Amino acid sequence: MSDRYELYLTCPKSLEGLLLDEARGLGLEEAREHTAAVHGVAELETAYRLCLWSRLANRVLLVLARFPVQNAEEMYQGVHAVDWSEHLSPTGSLAVEFSGRGAGIDNTHFGALKVKDAIVDRLRTATGERPSVDKFSPDIRVHLRLDKGEAILSLDLSGHSLHQRGYRLQQGAAPLKENLxxxxxxxAGWPRIAAGGGALADPMCGVGTFLVEAGMMAADLAPNLKREHWGFSNWLGHVPALWNRLHAEAEERARIGLSKPPLWIRGYEADPRLIQPGRNNIERAGLGNWIRIYQGELATFEPRPDQNQTGLVVCNPPYGERLGDEASLLYLYQNLGERLRQACLNWDAAIFTGAPELGKRMGIRSHKQYAFWNGALPCKLLLINVKPDQFVTGERRSSAERAERAERIEAGEAAPVTHEAARLSEGGQMFANRLQKNLKQLGKWAKKAGVECYRLYDADMPEYALAVDLYGDWVHVQEYAPPRSIDPDKAQARLLDALAAIPVALGIAADKVMIKRRERQTGTRQYERHATQGEFLQVNEGGVKLLVNLTDYLDTGLFLDHRPLRLRLQQEAAGKRFLNLFCYTATATVHAAKGGARSTTSVDLSKTYLDWARRNLSLNGYSDKHRLEQGDVMAWLAEDRGEYELIFIDPPTFSNSKRMEGVFDVQRDHVQLIDLAMARLAPGGVLYFSNNFRKFQLDESLPARYQVEDISTDTIDPDFARNPRIHKAWRITLR
Known part of the structure; x- marks a missing residue:
């Protein structure tokens, strides 16, 4: 066998340049870069050293042969020609990995099978002994890559991927791989910073991957020192004495490194469930004396090893995949920037992000950016010198200014955008000005009318297609999906501008802002759960208490535009039997009960919303005489024989469910719906019918049979006057 081997080191995409430098430093010769790999030549000692010391590679592949391939048979013959008795005994085990395509081999399973057959056939003895296949713990793992008519046949010296160091048995929801x-x-320059005695802090450390990798670099620990099984362990070409010497050298370096005074390496994590798993990972890595993890929110993050020491702040903020994450992530990045400016002056910072646009919202310029891939997700590493000349924010308000702003907001007055406006873009400033203008106009009306939940903004400026609703001191934001003609990057930038403006303009805490995306809904999507926080907020309206949920569903449980209709029902309900069809969370029912209804019946298909309705009724002390019925409204009406003096119907535009027969379409089915409901209306009774389908047309046959009055204008309060088509409403009585 040759004393020098051709080697391929595979790695995650975007790490090739770094791996090239590392591999050269570890002795790889004639090294050059490929996509997701580095190629070179070296002696077996260097191959072992790469396995032990590479912090960046996934695998170390030792090339056994190269040969041209035009078809599957030629590939079989090329593999068969290798003297496999030098690598594996006839009674051993192997696993085969195949990649690439061509030469009529487009199925990786078929390709791997042909490679396996060639090896087994070459080793089969006269007694019938032959290697077995073991996908999980084979004696050797063989890899064949087919590329442009050439087969590259390799032995995997690593075993399982080198990024699996063995210390991270517990991990969070979205961990970074160790080599990334x-x-x-x-x-980020940590090796240089560590060599100078610098500190390291991660304010969102999860289970401590950055901390452990940083500690291993600082303490000179080989990343795979504790690995017990290697791809070469049972390889017949393995030289144990050579490996044992290298391993002993690494152990001695680790002993020396760990005996040095430890650097200050600290992690902070808000989620208490991750603290112990993170500490367990640190102990398994042998760095219990070097690293500490504490529970703490980002807002309290303040790394201060001593007054003069500086170092590196590194973190991987969440990327956001759920509906509405834009708001929480924007404010997270803003808070991160604020903490860096306030607590980490003269430190270096490295922010790894899958949302580079959010990185621009931190209020600090990055002096360098690197492109990375985290799996299939393109990411950026932002390198920052935390120094005043890199800050792009204005001075912060004093406590007196904040108190004055809060008082003016509470009084329904627009608070001036002062110093903090410096952190808003031109578009964000425009949006803030519009919010304050609306607040000045609507705040006085709301205070006088005793309204605490109302719409402040509804796509007043077309480029900022949002609805902004106030629920007491909370803000609920709905983003309307932009047209396809709008550049998605521009739409995202405008959304972030608007979200940045809301806390500034309204003088509220950023964590009081909730955002959702409102798209064209089909079926029951608008009623589906989007999150599972289960947090309910109690609000007041017209003397009743109602529960809203700003996080878990597209709608909050309270349709603000129907406020005048609900109050009308309350005024007219005294002594009447009230029927609420498509009742949702039964807010209209609570109003009717408040108005003295003799009884109420509320019908909806959703158990979730009926449970919510029951809570709304109980919150106001109503339980008996108030029926909640689960069922398909059309089928329920066809069977019901009750009589009601007051009926309210607010159907969805479109609905389907496994629990209902067919599909409900308000335009197609409203005549049948109203006829069925009018059959239940008592003499002298009133039916109110409303819906928010913009193109809805009331069937002409209905006014011919019933007394129909369009009351839409009378059911629009000032907060929806900018959008009078928000809904249509009719008062219908028997002739």
Whole structure:
């Protein structure tokens, strides 16, 4: 066998340049870069050293043969020609991995099978002994890559991927792979900072991957020192004495490194469930004396090893995949920038983000950016010198200014955008000005009318297609999906501008803003759960208490535009039997009960919303005489024989469910719906019918049979006057 081997080191995409430098430093010769790999030549000692010390590679592949391939048979013959007795005994085990395509081999399973057959046939003995296949713990793992008519046949010296160091048995929801974390630290200059005795802090450390990788670099620990099984462990070409010497050298370096005074390396994590798993990972890595993890929110993050020491702040903020994450992430990045400016002056910072646009909202310029891939997700590493000349925010308000702003907001007055306006873009400033103008106009009306939940903004400026609703001191934001003609990047930038403006303009805490995206809904999507926080907020309206949920569903449980209709029902309900069809959370029912209804019946298909309705009724002390019926409204009406003096119908535009027969379409089905309901209306009774389908047309046959009055104008309060088509409403009685 040759004393020098051709080697391929595979790695995650975007780490090739760093791996090239590392591999050269570990002795790889003639090294050059490929996509997601580095190629070179070296002696077996260097191959072992790469396995032990590479912080960036996934695998170390030792090339056994190269040969041209035009078809499956030629590939079989090329593999069969290798003297496999030098690598594996006839009674051993193997696993085969195949990649690439061509030469009529487009199925990786078929390709791997042909490679396996060639090896087994070559080793089969006269007694019938032959290797077995073991996908999980084979004696050797063989890899064949087919590329442009050439087969590259390799032995995997690594075993399982080198990024699996063995210390991280517990992890969070979206962990970085260990070699990606190492690459980020190297790009951020941590080896240099550590050599100078610098500190490291991660304010969102999860289970501590950055901390452990940083500690291993600082303490000179080989990343795979504790690995017990290697791809070469049972390889017949393995030289144990050589490996044992290298491993002993690494152990001695680790002993020396760990005996040094430890650097200050600290992690902070808000989620208490991750603290112990993170500490367990640190102990398994042998760095219990070097690293500490504490529970703490980002708002309290303040790394101060001593007054003069500086170092590196590194973190991987969440990327946001759920509906409405834009708001929480924007404010998270803003808070991160604020903490860096206030608590980490003269430190370096490395922010790894899948949302680079949010990185621009931190209020600090990055002096360098690197492109990375986290799996299939393109990311950026933002490198920052935390120094005043890099800050892009204005001075912060004093406590007196904040108190004055709060008082003016509470009084329904627009608070001036002062110093903090400096952190808003031109578009954000325009949006803030519009919010304050609306607040000045609507705040006085709301205070006088005793309204605490109302719409402040509804796409007043077309480029900022949002609805902004106030629920007491909370803000609920709905983003209307932009047209396809709008550049998605521009739409995202405008959304972030608007979200940045809301707390500034309204003088509220950023964590009081909730955002959702409102798109064209089909079926029951608008009623589906989007989150599972289960947090309810109690609000007041017209003397009743109602529960809203600003996080879990597209709608909050309270349709603000129907406020005048609900109050009308309350005024007219005294002594009457009230029927609420498509009742949703039964807010209209609570108003009717408040108005003295003799009884109420509320019908909806959703158990979730009927449970919510029951809570609304109980909150106001109503339980008996108030029926909640689960069922398909049309089918329920066809069977009901009750009589009601007051009926309210607010159907969805479109609905389907496994629990209902067919599909409900308000335009197609409203005549049948109203006829069925009018059959239940008592003499002298009133039916109110409303819906928010913009193109809805009331069937002409209905006014011919009933007394129909369009009351839409009378059911629009000032907060929806800018959008008088928000809904249509009719008062219908028997002739």
């Amino acid at each position: 974390a190492a690459a980020i630290l190297i790009r």
